[in-house]
Amino acid sequence: MQAMVYRGPYKIRVENKDIPPIEHPNDAIVRVTMGAICGSDLHLYHGMIPDTRVGHTFGHEFIGVVEEVGSSVQNLKRGDRVMVPFNVFCGSCFFCARGLYSNCHNVNPNATAVGGIYGYSHTCGGYDGGQAEFVRVPFADVGPTIIPDWMDDEDAVLLTDACPTGYFGAQLGDIVEGDVVVVFGAGPVGLFAAKSAWLMGAGRVIVIDHLEYRLEKARTFAHAETYNFTEYDDIVVHMKKITDHLGADVAIDAVGAEADGNFLQHVAGAKFKLQGGSPVALNWAIDSVRKGATVSVVGAYGPIFSAVKFGDAVNKGLTLRMNQCPVKRQWPRLFEHVRNGYLKPSDIVTHRIPLEHIAEGYHIFSAKLDGCIKPLIVPNAA
Amino acid sequence: MAYTAEKPALAETSDQLRARIPGWGVDLDPRDRPSVPRERFDPGSSGAHWDFPERQPEKWPRERSNEHKFLTPVFGTSCPPKGVSGAMRKYAYKRFSEARAAHWLILVAADRVDSLGSHFRSFLTLRPDNPITETGIRSELTHHGLASRMGKKRADLAHQPLDPVIIAGPWVLGGVAAYAGLKRVRKSVGRGAAQSRVTITS
Structure with missing residues (x-):
């Protein structure tokens, strides 16, 4: 064969x-x-x-x-x-x-x-x-x-x-009616996660990526509000600005190991394999949500250690939820x-x-x- | 808005969202969400008609994590370990648990040894590795390689030039090492020949 x-x-x-x-x-x-x-x-x-x-x-x-x-x-x-x-x-x-x-x-x-x-x-x-x-x-x-x-x-x-993983990612977010949900990644899983967030009653769904054609799909397919992180000096600050400086209620990392947005993180993880992945999207998720929020991770990472901002997650009292679907x-x-x-x-x-x-x-x-x-x-x- | 107890207002009400977005809120009740709660004990629902599965025959000593009590009853049989990379893999599994960085780093190193060895072995076959066809690089010409990048705010453009270095790097380094080795051999052969001429003449 x-x-x-x-x-x-x-x-x-x-x-x-x-x-x-x-x-x-x-x-x-x-x-x-x-x-x-x-x-x-x-x-x-x-x-x-x-x-x-x-x-x-x-x-x-x-x-x-x-x-x-x-x-x-x-x-x-x-x-x-x-x-x-x-x-x-x-x-x-x-x-x-x-x-x-x-x-x-x-x-x-x-x-x-x-x-x-x-x-x-x-x-x-x-x-x-x-x-x-x-x-x-x-x-x-x-x-x-x-x-x-x-x-x-x-x-x-x-x-x-792809579809069940996005749907599962939204479930891991424990979304309640009116939640502000930010999805990192407008690839297939991110698109399905954004679409699923509405099914669970989200009040606002935001999608972040750097590929304009994918953000266009997030707008048309997933009815999402979109931002291209390359257009902002610091996407985390922008997320705070558009959420009254509280942060989102739920974030979903639908990118995983090859996230862009930080050259050193990407090169260390995706190119030179010095860490299990480039946790840029995960770190942005941790920093973009409000205190006491939930971060759902369905992006895939390798088994080696990654430079995740765990202290921020602890100090903000976040719930981190993740699994393969x-x-x-x-x-x-x-x-x-x-x-x-x-x-x-x-x-x-x-x-x-x-x-x-x-x-x-x-x-x-x-x-x-x-x-x-x-x-x-x-x-x-x- | 000042930092008060209020939740910031949304642009649209639930009713407006329900009218605009097909299916809005159909899974609002967590009881309708299939993975809520996370664990739901229901051993009869999977279709399994065994308490413990029958064991698949082990056709070669199957490497396994030392965190497992025994070889799992079912396992993949793709690509048995072979050669130097295989020995490295077996050592990583036998000696280090998944908790140890050494376990994974040896496996990654074995992957590189495996791919380099396989490339070299491919030149002894009728189908040597072809970097043009195997990297799919021709699609740059057929699928708008330039237009997909030109004028676009893409963060990945900063590191894409590294890809050819990563792909070709081992070949270039291998070539340099082979050239240096060959040069050394020729030099030592030449020196040996000169010495024997001196011995003969004297």
Whole structure:
């Protein structure tokens, strides 16, 4: 089969690999019909996540058709059209039993600090991902769901990570009616977080970024008030000015490890890998909110230490909430929102790229060319 | 507004927002939010029909965090550790917990050894690494590379020139090291030959 393969920082190519076999009785093999590149894939692509091996296939946002099932699979059969959450999870451990599917203890031997994620390095379990024609899906009775007939493929693929992660980020903010919510990052997750903040009753939603075309999307797609931080000497001061010098009630970091806005932080984290990520957006979030506020973090960071302004968080009495999104837990409610027209995930798709051109896809997304917000990947065999 | 007990007024009321924004407030009640409360004990809801999953066969000694009690029952089988980078990875997992910086820094170093070694090995194959196709740089020409940057207030433009340095740096350093090594070998070979001529003549 054809699969995207990592060759080292900033380098990928398509290779022929063996179709993955069933390795466990509850495995399924899924023929991928559509995938996506996630902003967090760029952390892998840039060589920021430890234990990313040459030969690894990325991709944790994908949908497809069941090709084969293991002997103990009861809920799926060959030919089913399925969407697969980015989390690999067992459904039965201490954490899964409490709904924390992203923190599953039974699927990642390489680390206890993170669960399993498709195509996201050995730090996240060493599973090959869905930027390929076929993918192994462990715990087929637990993770995947048959795509409802009424749902578009492009909506379905965005419901495997970006949309639920943004929705989850808004939930972590504990938004109450009339809250001022500031979202750092107008990428896919930030756009969905901003949109979701309204569903939870926010009274004002502000989005910060440096890419004008993405801020335009935040205005039209997420009805947000937007600011380009490059136009201000100090965006934190500006946030104070527009919130009566109190600060926002809730901030959401939807940027993560490659935040811009501070050259040294960015270069130390994203270029020279001297810290787990560039926490510029997180530090701005901490400093932009009012005392006693909540900061929600859904941007991805590497496991190495980062220079976070923790003292300010302590002294302001902030609540910091964060996690990888337990996607499947979000689905029933999100399906309702999509069906009711409150959310249209595919509205943020800008590029549809054949698998054989995936190297260009990564570069376009990474270098923010051509107004790119969300690139989808379409395998040849689809 | 002075610093008083009042919450600053919003530009729009809830009713105005509800009228303007589709779905405004449908998840106002935290009970409608799927991840509230954070932990909800409901072991029967996941679809799992086991208390503990059957174990996947371990086809090679699978490296694992020393913070785990045992190898997890299911795990990824992509890219088994190999060569020098593989030995570094095994050492990092065996010797240092996730709490130690050494664990992660050795893994990052192993990643670099892995990619450099793989690049060099690729030249012994029919498909050597190609920096043009593998970096996707051609999209700069096909997807408005210049127009996407020119006249735009983009903070990332300040550090994008570092990308080629990061990509090409190891190659340049490797080339310089190889050239210096070759020069040294030639010099010592030349000196050896001169010495043997002297020995022969005398």
